Amino acid sequence: MAAVDLATHPGHLARRLQQAHYLLWNTMVSEETTSPQYAVLNALVAEPGLDQRTVGERVGLDRSTIAEVVSRLGRRGLLDKVRDPQDGRRSLLRLTDEGLRVHRRLGVRIARMNQVFLAPLAADEQAVFIDLIRRVADAAEGLRNPAEPTAAAG
Amino acid sequence: MAAVDLATHPGHLARRLQQAHYLLWNTMVSEETTSPQYAVLNALVAEPGLDQRTVGERVGLDRSTIAEVVSRLGRRGLLDKVRDPQDGRRSLLRLTDEGLRVHRRLGVRIARMNQVFLAPLAADEQAVFIDLIRRVADAAEGLRNPAEPTAAAG
DNA sequence: TGACTTTCATCGGTGCACTGACGATACACG
DNA sequence: CGTGTATCGTCAGTGCACCGATGAAAGTCA
Numbered sequence: 629m630a631a632v633d634l635a636t637h638p639g640h641l642a643r644r645l646q647q648a649h650y651l652l653w654n655t656m657v658s659e660e661t662t663s664p665q666y667a668v669l670n671a672l673v674a675e676p677g678l679d680q681r682t683v684g685e686r687v688g689l690d691r692s693t694i695a696e697v698v699s700r701l702g703r704r705g706l707l708d709k710v711r712d713p714q715d716g717r718r719s720l721l722r723l724t725d726e727g728l729r730v731h732r733r734l735g736v737r738i739a740r741m742n743q744v745f746l747a748p749l750a751a752d753e754q755a756v757f758i759d760l761i762r763r764v765a766d767a768a769e770g771l772r773n774p775a776e777p778t779a780a781a782g
Numbered sequence: 783m784a785a786v787d788l789a790t791h792p793g794h795l796a797r798r799l800q801q802a803h804y805l806l807w808n809t810m811v812s813e814e815t816t817s818p819q820y821a822v823l824n825a826l827v828a829e830p831g832l833d834q835r836t837v838g839e840r841v842g843l844d845r846s847t848i849a850e851v852v853s854r855l856g857r858r859g860l861l862d863k864v865r866d867p868q869d870g871r872r873s874l875l876r877l878t879d880e881g882l883r884v885h886r887r888l889g890v891r892i893a894r895m896n897q898v899f900l901a902p903l904a905a906d907e908q909a910v911f912i913d914l915i916r917r918v919a920d921a922a923e924g925l926r927n928p929a930e931p932t933a934a935a936g
Numbered sequence: 937t938g939a940c941t942t943t944c945a946t947c948g949g950t951g952c953a954c955t956g957a958c959g960a961t962a963c964a965c966g
Numbered sequence: 967c968g969t970g971t972a973t974c975g976t977c978a979g980t981g982c983a984c985c986g987a988t989g990a991a992a993g994t995c996a
Contacts, residue, residue: 630889631825632889632892634824634841637892638900638912639800639803639807640817640841641915641916642800642915643803643817643818645796645799646793647919647984648918648921648922648923649792649797650984651922651925662952663793663794663797664797664951664952664953667794674785679974680975681973687788688794688801691975692977694975695977696952697951715961715962715974716961716962717961717973717975718973718975719975731784741793742792746918747921756910756914758790758792758795760911760914761792761796761915762795763902764802764900764902766902767802768806768899771805771806801953805954808955816981819981833944834944835944835945843983844984844985845944846946847983848945849947850982854981869944869991870990871943871944871990871992872943872945872991873945
């Protein structure tokens with residue numbers, strides 16, 4: 629009987645949290661455009677013409693995944709993808725008018741969805757929640773790229 | 783420039799949190815046995831002979847996903863699966879000795895991993911973190927099965 | 937008993953996420 | 967200039983997660 633209570637395991641809770649969010653997104657925001665897809669659209673609204681790899685870095689998608697997401701968005705005509713003439717390795721991404729429209733349209737629904745998502749928490753708790761998640765996620769993110777030698781940090 | 787700061791979106795943070803956990807699990811716990819797989823093993827340590835659907839419910843996996851996870855664990859010889867003689871629709875699951883061994887072996891590593899995962903937070907913050915995530919996830923979970931009519935709740 | 941409904945597992949399809957390998961391009965150094 | 971290294975994108979493979987449809991088994995009720 630060495631069974632453990634998973635409700636105390638942050639990893640298990642993280643998975644359930646994401647599932648919950650997926651469900652809410654699907655019902656309240658969009659069935660066509662997923663949350664990672666919206667993240668990509670959003671990154672390109674902020675910085676049009678960004679290259680694919682950097683977009684992936686901004687939104688937290690590795691090269692393989694960002695390639696698939698971009699491919700789907702391109703197939704739906706939400707963005708254009710062109711080779712960088714300055715650097716033939718890079719793919720430059722830019723939203724189409726339709727891509728901009730979709731991004732704008734989803735904004736309102738996402739705000740509503742976030743309210744519902746966080747409704748179980750009091751206002752001050754919501755701020756703490758965001759802060760704690762971000763700190764944990766950022767820290768683990770740091771373990772991924774082991775010690776970018778910033779100046780004399782070797 | 784209607785771009786949004788995704789760092790304030792709980793859904794986006796939830797996804798990044800889970801990615802961070804995946805990474806840590808993969809390096810500190812196991813490359814063969816995933817976190818959802820461990821959750822299934824753990825559920826069957828607590829209640830041997832449970833049926834597949836209930837296991838899925840316990841650990842938060844829908845019927846399709848639990849079927850796949852169980853299939854993989856079965857292929858690796860970590861559990862046995864038999865038809866319920868009392869109810870031919872159900873599949874009853876039970877860990878093998880090897881399954882028990884794997885579950886026991888991972889326990890220590892998971893505890894270590896959880897420490898690293900939560901290390902960016904102070905002790906009291908860790909407790910708050912767990913509590914907040916659980917409340918949000920549970921609430922959204924409730925929206926999924928809309929109003930199980932408990933007594934006079936219709 | 938026979939028809940209706942519910943429940944469980946499976947299957948097909950889509951999408952995110954990671955790894956490792958590969959080819960093409962660019963860069964750095966001798 | 968040419969060779970070696972680093973970077974970018976793609977591809978193949980694996981695994982989680984959802985939905986909808988299907989078929990088998992069980993339960994309900996006339």
